[in-house]
Amino acid sequence: xxxxxxxxxxxxxxxxxxxxxxxxxxxxxxxxxxxxxxxxxxxxxxxxxxxxxxxxxxxxxxxxxxxxxxxxxxxxxxxxxxxxxxxxxxxxxxxxxxxxxxxxxxxxxxxxxxxxxxxxxxxxxxxxxxxxxxxxxxxxxxxxxxxxxxxxxxxxxxxxxxxxxxxxxxxxxxxxxxxxxxxxxxxxxxxxxxxxxxxxxxxxxxxxxxxxxxxxxxxxxxxxxxxxxxxxxxxxxxxxxxxxxxxxxxxxxxxxxxxxxxxxxxxxxxxxxxxxxxxxxxxxxxxxxxxxxxxxxxxxxxxxxxxxxxxxxxxxxxxxxxxxxxxxxxxxxxxxxxxxxxxxxxxxxxxxxxxxxxxxxxxxxxxxxxxxxxxxxxxxxxxxxxxxxxxxxxxxxxxxxxxxxxxxxxxxxxxxxxxxxxxxxxxxxxxxxxxxxxxxxxx
Ligand code: ADP
Ligand code: MG
Numbered sequence: 001x002x003x004x005x006x007x008x009x010x011x012x013x014x015x016x017x018x019x020x021x022x023x024x025x026x027x028x029x030x031x032x033x034x035x036x037x038x039x040x041x042x043x044x045x046x047x048x049x050x051x052x053x054x055x056x057x058x059x060x061x062x063x064x065x066x067x068x069x070x071x072x073x074x075x076x077x078x079x080x081x082x083x084x085x086x087x088x089x090x091x092x093x094x095x096x097x098x099x100x101x102x103x104x105x106x107x108x109x110x111x112x113x114x115x116x117x118x119x120x121x122x123x124x125x126x127x128x129x130x131x132x133x134x135x136x137x138x139x140x141x142x143x144x145x146x147x148x149x150x151x152x153x154x155x156x157x158x159x160x161x162x163x164x165x166x167x168x169x170x171x172x173x174x175x176x177x178x179x180x181x182x183x184x185x186x187x188x189x190x191x192x193x194x195x196x197x198x199x200x201x202x203x204x205x206x207x208x209x210x211x212x213x214x215x216x217x218x219x220x221x222x223x224x225x226x227x228x229x230x231x232x233x234x235x236x237x238x239x240x241x242x243x244x245x246x247x248x249x250x251x252x253x254x255x256x257x258x259x260x261x262x263x264x265x266x267x268x269x270x271x272x273x274x275x276x277x278x279x280x281x282x283x284x285x286x287x288x289x290x291x292x293x294x295x296x297x298x299x300x301x302x303x304x305x306x307x308x309x310x311x312x313x314x315x316x317x318x319x320x321x322x323x324x325x326x327x328x329x330x331x332x333x334x335x336x337x338x339x340x341x342x343x344x345x346x347x348x349x350x351x352x353x354x355x356x357x358x359x360x361x362x363x364x365x366x367x368x369x370x371x372x373x374x375x376x377x378x379x380x381x382x383x384x385x386x387x388x389x390x391x392x393x394x395x396x397x398x399x400x401x402x403x404x405x406x407x408x409x410x411x412x413x414x415x416x417x418x419x420x421x422x423x424x425x426x427x428x429x430x431x432x433x434x435x436x437x438x439x440x441x442x443x
Pocket of ligand 1: 117151156157
């Protein structure tokens with residue numbers, strides 16, 4: 001049975017000592033909602049709240065499987081206190097989680113994703129202009145509009161900006177996953193008519209990450225009919241995708257051709273000037289004080305997504321506030337170094353097996369086998385220890401990789417290596433050497 005201590009322990013395991021002492025340690029369990037999988041925790045200040053929300057997804061990635069099912073909410077302690085005070089007066093629950101049946105419309109639009117907040121540069125100008133035009137004259141000019149491009153480049157932002165701009169209309173903005181789930185529930189509950197009523201009677205249909213329906217032919221069939229009906233009534237349809245529709249594998253040709261009927265707009269990686277403008281805008285919105293020198297440093301050293309830039313700014317600000325220090329260039333360099341090494345840390349299980357195999361002269365297939373000979377069993381334990389260190393995979397997932405009966409064998413292997421490091425001369429060096437080889441090989 002999962003309880004709050006188990007959750008906190010998992011968070012501790014998946015963070016470094018700095019993060020633990022500055023953030024994780026300050027998280028307090030508040031309550032478990034009657035919905036048995038929903039745990040509420042409080043944090044003392046906004047910086048920790050921002051940090052935890054930012055890190056949460058990556059920490060969650062490392063959580064063991066049974067914890068992935070639960071819902072965790074973090075709230076500011078102050079807000080919980082306020083809510084508790086009102087609660088005792090008004091007898092209202094702390095959090096009201098609404099059910100979301102198909103026919104009940106709840107706005108899913110992110111209020112901060114508006115055109116005014118969107119920084120335009122060469123990389124996204126066409127997508128911006130076509131989105132704005134679709135919002136100003138829905139169904140008139142570009143229908144459908146398909147915005148495509150890599151992760152964290154602003155597709156969802158533009159989609160929601162269109163929705164927010166058209167707020168006086170009946171806008172549906174959902175991910176393709178929600179669309180699929182709604183359809184499945186409707187099928188199960190024999191409620192297809194409300195599904196159709198919802199999706200075929202709107203003024204604007206916005207679907208995020210349409211690539212999700214690739215390979216799922218039932219939902220593609222349904223979407224095809226939804227699309228045709230809306231399109232024939234000149235209702236604006238906007239889709240986002242991680243690839244150009246023609247390049248989405250597992251998408252029916254008739255959908256590809258529908259998607260290419262209107263206009264497709266690509267968002268590329270931002271150029272330096274756009275990155276600088278985005279950083280300035282984010283700092284202005286979040287009240288973060290950094291010099292032009294630091295802005296340029298971040299913009300030139302981070303190449304990928306805008307989401308990543310946001311993440312670094314948040315981390316920078318949160319850490320600076322926690323340790324009560326101004327954001328200097330030196331401080332930024334350290335945070336960025338740590339960030340880059342974390343995001344480059346794409347060491348896989350196979351990489352680790354290959355290094356251990358070469359170095360200890362044992363075949364990869366033997367490491368993965370059930371052979372219990374002393375030398376092979378030791379190599380397997382070392383591999384498990386290193387996998388846990390480098391990939392932060394849960395013990396359950398490591399156990400299933402090695403076809404072990406349960407995760408306690410993994411924990412046992414890790415404990416044994418830790419004790420060997422302590423008790424056997426030069427063992428520490430042996431493990432550290434392997435770690436350096438892994439890091440070097442991956443670079
Ligand atoms: P995608 O859907 O392409 O993966 P998002 O739209 O979620 O990316 O963008 C990631 C983050 O970056 C969001 O917080 C978004 O507001 C921000 N962002 C992306 N592009 C811009 C931009 N041009 N100007 C300002 N913020 C942006
Ligand atoms: Mg998105």
